[in-house]
Structures are given as structure tokens and as C-alpha cells.
Amino acid sequence: MKEETLLVRDNRTGKTYDLPLFKGTVRAMDFRQIKTDPEDFGLMTYDPAFMNTASTMSSITFIDGDKGILRYRGYPIEELAETCSFLDVAYLLLFGELPPAEESREWADKVNHHTMIHENLKKFMEGFRHDAHPMGMFVSTVSALSTFYPEARDVKNKQARKIQILRLIGKVPTIAAYAYRHSLGLPYVYPDNAFGYTENFLNMLWRMTETRYKPNPVLASALDVLFILHADHEQNCSANTMRCVGSAHADPYLSLAAAAAALAGPLHGGANEEVLRMLDEIGTVSGVPAFVEKVKRGECKLMGFGHRVYKNYDPRARIVKQTAEEVFKVTGVNPKLEIAMELERIALRDEYFTRRKLYPNVDFYSGIIYQAMGFSPDMFTVLFAIPRTVGWLAQWQELLDDPEQKIARPRQIFTGQALRHVATPAPEKVPVAVA
């Protein structure tokens, strides 16, 4: 097949360049040969917020934003949510295939083996104020893990890397549950490996004085589905942070803490918390039209709507909505649901939203489920961070194994002062006092 190329003519010099194309993409470095003279640095591309720049090749997650398609390693998200456990999906994201039954059991055992955290880390968490935001606690505690596992710095050692991956997947629910119990002043509950991954998390969250906690199977399975939906989403802000910090060969705990910090932002994973605050502000179904007008006047955003990549219904939002029905059968309907559905109904008919292709994203309905389950809004983003840990680690691993990757270091277009000098005579220097 004939190689596809891009013919570029530089009108400054009249020269033409035939640049190779690969999968509909041109390599930014190929522009560097385009110069006005040998001293010229060469042509750069300018792309604030990476609107049109691929920073990596990746075989983990595929999204077609126009069609509303999401696949992990080729499998549609709908099929994975319907038929697989979260831990099997984690295995798929990390290693490329769904595990056969025996491997699946072994993998779950290995993760379970790492659910405990060091007592000193527990004490570290006890040091937070009672009203500390759980996401701040999560980020700080994950980064503190780095001090417990100094061997994690050897990021090129694939064997050591695997152990850190198991530790992180095993420990994030424990840290999240401790953050939750801390905010309520409840004693921390140790992990119980007789439970599966999600049930164990529920046990650490909600066990009180009973000798044996019995997780509600509907809630456990709903949470497992939500974990699958949140496990990875290719090169989003936090995955990009994981890769950026990881590219400097920081250890995975520090890189993951940085990624979780990015997730905490209200434009990213923090949106689920903001959706609930927005629904509170709206108050009743009758308040929806006035709120939508406020959004259209640009006074605020409709949180849980819009996406950089999806210009169609986010497929995760559809599954979250179905999952909500299951959860509400157990918990009773969250009264916020009516307001959310009215918001969606009005927005999807309004020209402001349709012209901009703004649809509900994963965060629009997830908070309503979490609240019905008994979580306060400040826990919502932590519930996102637990499964996303898997995605971050898969992205990190792929980065480290990619021979084309180097330390991430964008260029800039300097717009500051040209060279200038301090006015002479220089301001008098104060003599250093001699004792």
C-alpha cells in the first residue's frame, strides 16, 4: 500500500515537505525540520489543554466519542459490566486478557493478600482533623505509602512493579474506608479476606458491633458495576498526570497520589460531588427551568454534563442509570433522582445543550446512587479513585514499557520580556553584618 503522507508548503521559504502519516496522525517532531534558516529552532505545534495532541500510543481503552462507544482491551463496557467482576476487569486492563477461572481466583487472592495497611499508616490517618476532606486524606495517605515501600523506586524492575500494583489495588479500599470512618469518628475496621473485593470494602465501611457483617448483595454488586465503569478512561486529566509524574520515574505511590489529586478537581472526578451540591441548590423539580436559564446565561455549569471526548450520551451514564434502579429497590428512591431526570429532560431538548453536544456524563447519576447507599457527597470522588487506581496503574505500566516514551516535557511559546539589564547604578547592597 502506498504510504500516506501530508504535503506541507512553507510560504516563508517556498520549500515543500512530505511528512509521513500514521493512523491519521502526523508526528509533531516531523515539523521540526521546517526552518527558515539553519539557526531556526524549527516549527512547533501549539495545543493548550491537548485539544488535538496524542501523547501516547495505547492499547488499553478505546473511546469513540461521537458514537458513544467505550471498550476496555476491545470488550464493550456494557458486556464487561453485565458479566464480569471488577477484579477480572482490573486483570484485563493490566494484562490485556480476561483471566481464566483458576487465574482469576489466584489474582483475587493475591490482591486480598495486600489489603492490610501498616499500623503507622493508620496512625498517620488518625492525625487528620475530623472534618478533613476524605479526598485530601486519600491523596496524602497514598503518597505516604511511598515511605513504607522504598523499593518501589526501582520502577524499571518489572517484578517489583507487580508487587506495588498488587499493594495499591489491595490497599486503596482500606484507605478509602478508613477516611470515611475517620470523618464519622468510628473505629477503623480491619480488612476481612473472607469477603470478595467489594464486599470487603462494604465491611470496612459499615460494620458496627455485629460479629459478622453481611454485605447486601445488591449493593455489593451495584458497587462492583460502578467500579468497572470507572476503572479506566484513556488519556484523561488524571491518567495524563499519572503518566507525566511517572515519566520522571517517581515511584507509583507518588505518581498515583498526583493522579488522584487531579481527579479531585470538580471538572474531573470531583464533578460527582458537585452534582449533588447542584441538586441541593435546585431543591425541587419546579426549580429546574430557572437553574437551566442560569447555566445558559453562563453563571454556572450544569455539573455532570459535557465531556471532552464524548459528543454523544456517555455509555457509562446509561449503565449507571440502570444500576440506580437496582439500588433504589433496596434503599428506596433518592428524591434527587426526580430533579436530575427533569434536568436531563430539559437540557436534552434545549438548543444551548444540543448545539454544544452536552450530554450527561458518568458523574451525573453516580452521586445519586452513592447518596442512596448512605455516603455523604465528600466521599464520592474517593469512590471514583478506588477503581481508577487500576486504570492509572495500567497506564503507568504501559508508559514504562514504551521505548518511545521519555520524561514528559512540553515546550512553551515565550511571551515575556526580551533580554534586559538591571539599571545602573545597581541598588546599593546591604553589607552583611559580621558578629
Ligand code: CMC
Ligand atoms: N454546563 C454548561 N455549559 C457547558 C458545560 C456544562 N457542564 N460543559 C461545557 N459547556 C459549554 C462551554 O461553556 C462551552 O461553551 P461555548 O462554546 O459557548 O464557550 C462549550 O460547552 C464547550 O465546552 P468546553 O469547556 O470547551 O469543553 P471541554 O471539553 O474543555 O470541557 C468538561 C469538558 C467536562 C470539563 C466540561 O464539559 C465541564 O466542565 N463539565 C462539567 C464538569 C463535569 O461534569 N465533569 C466531569 C467530566 S466526566 C468524568 C471525568 O472526567 O471525571
